[in-house]
Amino acid sequence: MKLRFFAGLTLVSWLVSAVGCSAGADGTGSTTKPGGTGATASTTGGTGSTGPSGPLQMGGALALGGSEAGPGPKDPNDPRDVPVRTKTCDPTGTICTCLRLALLGSLESAATQKDTKPFIDWLNGNSGGSAVVKMIDVKPTIDAAFLANYDILLVANVNTWAFTAEEKEAVATWVKVQGGGIVTLTGFASTAAEVVATSQLVDFAGMGYTGTNPAAPPAGDWAVPGDKVMPMPPLTYRNGPANVRDCLNFYPAIDRDAALTTPIAFTPQTGSLEKLTASLYQVGGYIGWPVKAPAGATVVATDPVSGKPIAVAYEVDGKGRIFSFGDEWVILANQWQPSGAYAGGNMQMDASNVCWLPPSGTEAGTFHSARTVYQTKQFWYNAINWVAPPSECNFTIEDPDVVVVK
Numbered sequence: 001m002k003l004r005f006f007a008g009l010t011l012v013s014w015l016v017s018a019v020g021c022s023a024g025a026d027g028t029g030s031t032t033k034p035g036g037t038g039a040t041a042s043t044t045g046g047t048g049s050t051g052p053s054g055p056l057q058m059g060g061a062l063a064l065g066g067s068e069a070g071p072g073p074k075d076p077n078d079p080r081d082v083p084v085r086t087k088t089c090d091p092t093g094t095i096c097t098c099l100r101l102a103l104l105g106s107l108e109s110a111a112t113q114k115d116t117k118p119f120i121d122w123l124n125g126n127s128g129g130s131a132v133v134k135m136i137d138v139k140p141t142i143d144a145a146f147l148a149n150y151d152i153l154l155v156a157n158v159n160t161w162a163f164t165a166e167e168k169e170a171v172a173t174w175v176k177v178q179g180g181g182i183v184t185l186t187g188f189a190s191t192a193a194e195v196v197a198t199s200q201l202v203d204f205a206g207m208g209y210t211g212t213n214p215a216a217p218p219a220g221d222w223a224v225p226g227d228k229v230m231p232m233p234p235l236t237y238r239n240g241p242a243n244v245r246d247c248l249n250f251y252p253a254i255d256r257d258a259a260l261t262t263p264i265a266f267t268p269q270t271g272s273l274e275k276l277t278a279s280l281y282q283v284g285g286y287i288g289w290p291v292k293a294p295a296g297a298t299v300v301a302t303d304p305v306s307g308k309p310i311a312v313a314y315e316v317d318g319k320g321r322i323f324s325f326g327d328e329w330v331i332l333a334n335q336w337q338p339s340g341a342y343a344g345g346n347m348q349m350d351a352s353n354v355c356w357l358p359p360s361g362t363e364a365g366t367f368h369s370a371r372t373v374y375q376t377k378q379f380w381y382n383a384i385n386w387v388a389p390p391s392e393c394n395f396t397i398e399d400p401d402v403v404v405v406k
Contacts, residue, residue, distance in 0.1 A: 108188060244368045263284065
């Protein structure tokens with residue numbers, strides 16, 4: 001929600017990610033611990049940044065149990081009595097799918113650096129099986145027939161869409177009976193009407209967005225309740241003592257935008273919510289909208305600017321799940337990884353440089369960027385993994401930074 005970063009809007013084309021079931025119970029090369037309590041990094045993929053204790057975990061595979069032979073062990077933290085999504089394969093038997101995702105709305109944003117290509121590429125190019133993701137940027141008729149094609153709705157920029165009472169009721173029934181999952185974002189248009197537009201399909205559960213977002217703070221400052229202006233809060237790496245915010249300014253413009261964000265820290269959860277926060281420390285946000293938290297919902301993150309909920313999770317009547325996040329910068333390129341080589345600043349590769357992240361194990365050293373301090377991939381893995389209904393497949397992203405949680 002970028003009151004200072006307006007630019008022309010771009011339209012994201014159809015997004016289709018065909019992913020087959022993994023050959024083993026843990027996805028492609030990943031290792032997991034059963035029972036929802038353990039997680040380890042994938043051993044596949046390219047190179048990733050590292051920290052003092054090993055690979056920086058920022059990406060993920062959606063491990064929902066199951067194997068090539070059929071249903072896998074049930075997650076003991078997911079007792080929901082909802083239809084288990086079965087595996088279907090193409091005629092050759094080589095591409096198998098359990099989960100079907102619909103990305104509703106465009107990913108157009110008012111931010112200056114609004115490139116969403118890394119987000120789309122991650123969904124499209126790093127899957128190894130198990131899900132089909134389709135972007136629907138022209139409003140469809142939402143009814144039982146439409147919803148029967150999908151297991152998860154990702155609600156993005158639907159600011160020009162209006163849903164009828166019948167459409168909203170169809171979504172409510174789909175969540176309450178079929179166990180459908182919903183993830184919502186907001187902030188794309190940065191208007192007061194946006195909270196109403198984005199909330200349409202989750203209002204039935206008391207979820208959605210409320211209030212007004214604060215005015216954009218002056219450069220180098222941030223707004224707090226009471227219209228006070230204070231210095232930007234420190235940006236740390238994995239709870240470290242050093243403020244690495246200035247390190248983001250060493251990169252090209254797309255990364256310097258990330259220096260304007262505030263860290264959204266997640267509170268670790270247990271039980272059924274463990275999947276939502278496992279291995280997730282923080283992501284970046286910019287002027288987030290408050291998220292409604294009805295009785296029974298869990299606030300997993302608070303906006304340091306407004307002091308109000310910015311990430312809320314809710315399981316509806318023990319069936320479908322809704323996760324609402326009050327910002328859209330988690331799909332922008334400046335939250336994913338540097339767009340180019342290190343461009344300036346202190347080039348020392350030793351402990352005297354807070355921007356230097358030393359090598360660890362087989363991973364090369366690197367300089368801090370949005371990719372090291374923010375775990376955007378982990379955020380998306382966790383969110384989709386948690387809202388997903390039980391299925392026979394492992395929803396997997398082949399990414400060296402992945403933490404797979406059963």
